[in-house]
Amino acid sequence: MITEPIGAAVRRGGGVARVTGDQQFIADIRLDRMLHVKLVHIDCGHARIVSIDTSAAQAARGVVGVFTAADLPSPMPRFGPVYSDRPILAIGATKYHGQPVGAVVAETKEAAEAAAELIRVEHEVLPGVYSIEAALDPKSPLVQEPDLRPDDPRRDTNVLNELHFGWGDVDHAKADIVVDNVYEFPMVTHFAIEPHAFIAAPEDDGVVVWTPTQNPFQMQRIIAQVLGLPVAKVRVRAPDPGGAFGGKQHPKYEPLVALLALRTGRPVRLLLTLEETFQEVRRTSCRIRARTGFQSDGTISFQDIESDFLMGAYADIAERVIAKSNYLACGPYRVPAARVVVRALFSHTTPSTAFRGFGTPQVSWAHESQLDDAAWRSGIDRVEIRLRNLARKGEPFVPGDTPADGDWAESVRKAADAIGWGTPLAKGRGRGLAVAVKASATTGASYSIVRLHWDGSATVLAGTSDMGQGARTVLAQVAAHELGIPVEWVSVVMGDTAAVPFDLQTSASRSTVFMGQAVADACHDIKAQLEQMASELGLEAGVSLVEVLRARFGEVRGEVIGVGSKRSEHLADHPLGGAPSFYEFSCSASEVEVDEGTGDILLVRHVTVADVGKALNPQHVAMQDEGAAVMGLGHTLMEHIVLDDAGRIRNLGALDYRIPTTKDLPLEMHSMTVENADGPGPYGSKGAGEGGLMATAPAVASAVTEATGVVIRDLPLTPERVWTEIQRSRGKDGPTS
Amino acid sequence: MRIHVTVNGSEHDVETEANMTLLDFLRDGLRLTGTKECCAVGECGACTVLVDGRAVNSCLMLTAESDGGEVTTIEGLAAGGKLSVLQDAFLASGAVQCGFCIPGQVVAAHHLLARNPHPTLDEVKEGLSGNLCRCGGYMQICAAVVAAGRANR
Ligand code: FES
Numbered sequence: 021m022i023t024e025p026i027g028a029a030v031r032r033g034g035g036v037a038r039v040t041g042d043q044q045f046i047a048d049i050r051l052d053r054m055l056h057v058k059l060v061h062i063d064c065g066h067a068r069i070v071s072i073d074t075s076a077a078q079a080a081r082g083v084v085g086v087f088t089a090a091d092l093p094s095p096m097p098r099f100g101p102v103y104s105d106r107p108i109l110a111i112g113a114t115k116y117h118g119q120p121v122g123a124v125v126a127e128t129k130e131a132a133e134a135a136a137e138l139i140r141v142e143h144e145v146l147p148g149v150y151s152i153e154a155a156l157d158p159k160s161p162l163v164q165e166p167d168l169r170p171d172d173p174r175r176d177t178n179v180l181n182e183l184h185f186g187w188g189d190v191d192h193a194k195a196d197i198v199v200d201n202v203y204e205f206p207m208v209t210h211f212a213i214e215p216h217a218f219i220a221a222p223e224d225d226g227v228v229v230w231t232p233t234q235n236p237f238q239m240q241r242i243i244a245q246v247l248g249l250p251v252a253k254v255r256v257r258a259p260d261p262g263g264a265f266g267g268k269q270h271p272k273y274e275p276l277v278a279l280l281a282l283r284t285g286r287p288v289r290l291l292l293t294l295e296e297t298f299q300e301v302r303r304t305s306c307r308i309r310a311r312t313g314f315q316s317d318g319t320i321s322f323q324d325i326e327s328d329f330l331m332g333a334y335a336d337i338a339e340r341v342i343a344k345s346n347y348l349a350c351g352p353y354r355v356p357a358a359r360v361v362v363r364a365l366f367s368h369t370t371p372s373t374a375f376r377g378f379g380t381p382q383v384s385w386a387h388e389s390q391l392d393d394a395a396w397r398s399g400i401d402r403v404e405i406r407l408r409n410l411a412r413k414g415e416p417f418v419p420g421d422t423p424a425d426g427d428w429a430e431s432v433r434k435a436a437d438a439i440g441w442g443t444p445l446a447k448g449r450g451r452g453l454a455v456a457v458k459a460s461a462t463t464g465a466s467y468s469i470v471r472l473h474w475d476g477s478a479t480v481l482a483g484t485s486d487m488g489q490g491a492r493t494v495l496a497q498v499a500a501h502e503l504g505i506p507v508e509w510v511s512v513v514m515g516d517t518a519a520v521p522f523d524l525q526t527s528a529s530r531s532t533v534f535m536g537q538a539v540a541d542a543c544h545d546i547k548a549q550l551e552q553m554a555s556e557l558g559l560e561a562g563v564s565l566v567e568v569l570r571a572r573f574g575e576v577r578g579e580v581i582g583v584g585s586k587r588s589e590h591l592a593d594h595p596l597g598g599a600p601s602f603y604e605f606s607c608s609a610s611e612v613e614v615d616e617g618t619g620d621i622l623l624v625r626h627v628t629v630a631d632v633g634k635a636l637n638p639q640h641v642a643m644q645d646e647g648a649a650v651m652g653l654g655h656t657l658m659e660h661i662v663l664d665d666a667g668r669i670r671n672l673g674a675l676d677y678r679i680p681t682t683k684d685l686p687l688e689m690h691s692m693t694v695e696n697a698d699g700p701g702p703y704g705s706k707g708a709g710e711g712g713l714m715a716t717a718p719a720v721a722s723a724v725t726e727a728t729g730v731v732i733r734d735l736p737l738t739p740e741r742v743w744t745e746i747q748r749s750r751g752k753d754g755p756t757s
Numbered sequence: 758m759r760i761h762v763t764v765n766g767s768e769h770d771v772e773t774e775a776n777m778t779l780l781d782f783l784r785d786g787l788r789l790t791g792t793k794e795c796c797a798v799g800e801c802g803a804c805t806v807l808v809d810g811r812a813v814n815s816c817l818m819l820t821a822e823s824d825g826g827e828v829t830t831i832e833g834l835a836a837g838g839k840l841s842v843l844q845d846a847f848l849a850s851g852a853v854q855c856g857f858c859i860p861g862q863v864v865a866a867h868h869l870l871a872r873n874p875h876p877t878l879d880e881v882k883e884g885l886s887g888n889l890c891r892c893g894g895y896m897q898i899c900a901a902v903v904a905a906g907r908a909n910r
């Protein structure tokens with residue numbers, strides 16, 4: 021008997037290597053004759069580069085080459101996932117703290133580091149744009165050169181784009197209660213425990229680049245563009261990343277290392293420090309003003325939202341983050357009239373990029389806190405007000421788009437029950453509950469090849485990156501189920517553009533749905549071939565797959581190759597270029613105890629509910645959802661990047677930037693799922709893995725409000741901030757519940 | 758300078774730079790790359806190894822300081838290629854996500870169990886508080902260590 025793999029807690033694919041230390045991350049790979057790269061930066065955000073003296077470094081022992089903008093092709097190649105705006109090395113000026121102005125290539129890491137110290141960069145510190153106010157101020161310097169977007173009427177501003185979404189007539193919508201507030205969400209950084217690392221080497225007449233990327237095929241395309249090579253001459257090898265969270269989605273220093281490998285004719289390696297990784301990626305910070313109208317019974321009558329999202333010095337994928345999240349800025353609710361205006365602003369800071377939740381934690385911070393505000397004012401229960409407004413399954417909550425695809429109220433009830441909503445609270449305690457919804461993958465394509473070997477075992481080829489979410493396991497489960505073989509007989513090969521077929525990317529919780537279907541499709545192809553073989557050989561119906569293989573292939577042996585794909589085409593007239601293929605819906609609930617003397621928040625209990633359609637591996641879903649919740653506690657309670665007047669990150673590195681540890685865990689934490697098999701993925705599954713952090717902040721903040729009477733609209737909820745707000749509110753009316 | 762150190766049972770007599778960290782010696786010198794580097798300032802625990810039975814952040818220790826000592830790394834824990842009870846518990850509990858922090862977690866947990874064979878959940882949380890996991894698998898990691906402690910009974 022084969023154990024049914026779908027729905028089972030199958031052990032993590034690649035798990036054994038991860039507990040023995042055998043797992044090879046980029047920094048563990050050694051190539052013969054490999055050179056080492058050290059980047060050169062200057063210590064401020066925005067500066068004009070006057071001159072760079074590399075002579076001492078060139079002459080230093082072990083140095084093979086020193087490269088600055090002057091040594092790179094002219095015009096300087098620029099790249100990016102959407103806009104080609106990022107230069108390979110800073111040219112003329114630095115635009116954020118840590119932008120490399122040069123690279124030293126040497127025989128050893130130590131020699132490269134020592135030589136980098138010898139480079140003199142004469143520079144003039146310039147005033148910079150480090151905040152939303154500055155970005156909007158017409159007197160501020162321009163971050164981006166206007167000639168990079170000559171036809172854009174906004175080229176002489178720091179606004180990359182202003183997006184408008186909405187429907188209905190907000191100005192004439194009637195409301196009994198209007199709540200009007202401003203919310204802030206800070207800059208936070210991904211802090212994958214694996215700092216970013218890259219290797220490149222010449223290979224035949226092309227180049228091979230090792231990078232822990234989530235998107236090997238996008239990387240291949242962009243490196244090919246920068247180097248002017250055909251795609252087939254660029255091979256991207258992407259060993260499983262040591263955590264990515266969106267930070268390893270788009271190219272950063274890969275074009276540089278590829279170029280250095282071709283220039284030196286040898287393998288080169290660049291390992292960033294954690295500090296340099298902080299300077300490379302972050303979440304988009306924002307300020308959201310939300311004016312929300314409600315009827316006296318708590319139903320929403322309109323949403324009027326205007327926000328500013330602070331991107332960094334280059335667009336990276338930030339505009340897409342802003343568009344996708346703000347498309348659902350009203351949350352999973354039935355909203356008769358909506359107006360959403362959001363500006364994407366450049367600043368002289370680390371380019372913000374994709375980060376788990378892709379803007380949803382930011383927008384849910386506002387829409388959920390707004391519902392709480394209305395609930396406090398009207399005396400309606402905070403869970404009840406959500407249930408009254410949640411879109412029902414099948415209801416098109418964004419007019420004309422994919423309707424609500426889950427029983428979202430079921431998730432809310434489940435979370436409310438688990439947190440003990442409505443039961444008596446101890447003194448100093450409070451509870452909160454919040455929801456969030458994320459538009460999943462829109463357009464996209466995933467291909468898979470499954471090879472059924474002559475002995476009945478199978479190899480799955482998939483371009484997905486397993487960065488911790490366990491795609492290796494789940495794809496093996498799908499193949500095992502479809503082929504009817506034990507999951508232990510399936511190997512999954514990933515992370516090499518020369519070996520696996522095209523996949524758009526590993527993002528948006530799309531892999532189970534898209535690649536899962538591609539793998540299932542490839543298995544169906546195999547089964548059809550086997551049936552054909554069986555009938556040609558005159559075998560009886562119902563013979564085992566191994567018997568068919570043996571009968572067909574005999575002593576010569578062979579294999580059956582299945583090809584599968586899942587595509588979702590671009591829709592030019594859709595605001596996002598395509599309708600979301602599913603929604604990732606999540607509910608978080610928290611019970612906290614606040615120490616009014618210190619402002620410390622103790623999480624007594626925290627629960628998450630994810631509507632996953634069908635949990636293909638419940639243990640993997642739990643580890644993702646709880647892991648996301650822990651990460652969410654970071655931006656809720658402690659994380660924020662602090663900049664000084666010169667745009668320098670003051671809390672650079674693990675000493676000064678705190679992320680949650682075991683000591684920050686809630687005393688109790690549970691993750692639950694809602695499974696109604698109503699997703700588009702295999703067996704009714706939807707994507708999972710981001711949900712657990714999307715509503716953490718509003719749930720915890722709401723609990724803090726109930727415990728203390730103070731409302732806080734800026735994150736994180738540090739003890740200082742909580743204590744200060746409690747002091748300030750003394751003598752004033754707090755919210756009533 | 759010349760030092761003598763035993764790593765996972767093998768003796769090494771080596772010349773080392775005075776400023777070489779134990780982490781670099783293990784990773785670059787001995788090619789034992791199971792020990793990971795993240796923060797390099799003693800805050801994340803990814804580089805945890807045992808030196809004479811103590812758990813240390815090898816990024817903060819000089820190789821010279823281990824002279825005459827015995828070092829155990831993650832590679833030394835699966836005796837004869839067989840997973841330890843603790844390693845198996847990590848897999849059974851779903852404690853392993855990306856895996857980058859895991860060698861450090863396993864070594865730190867191994868050390869914890871050596872001192873306190875049957876720890877409570879709170880003791881595990883305390884004992885592993887120096888090991889960051891950004892995948893946030895702390896619940897499962899702590900559960901794995903508690904389970905390994907129970908299994909050792
Ligand atoms: S690398 Fe040693 S503690 Fe972080």
Ligand code: FES
Nearest residue numbers: 855856858890892
């Ligand atoms: S498993 Fe990814 S950092 Fe711990």
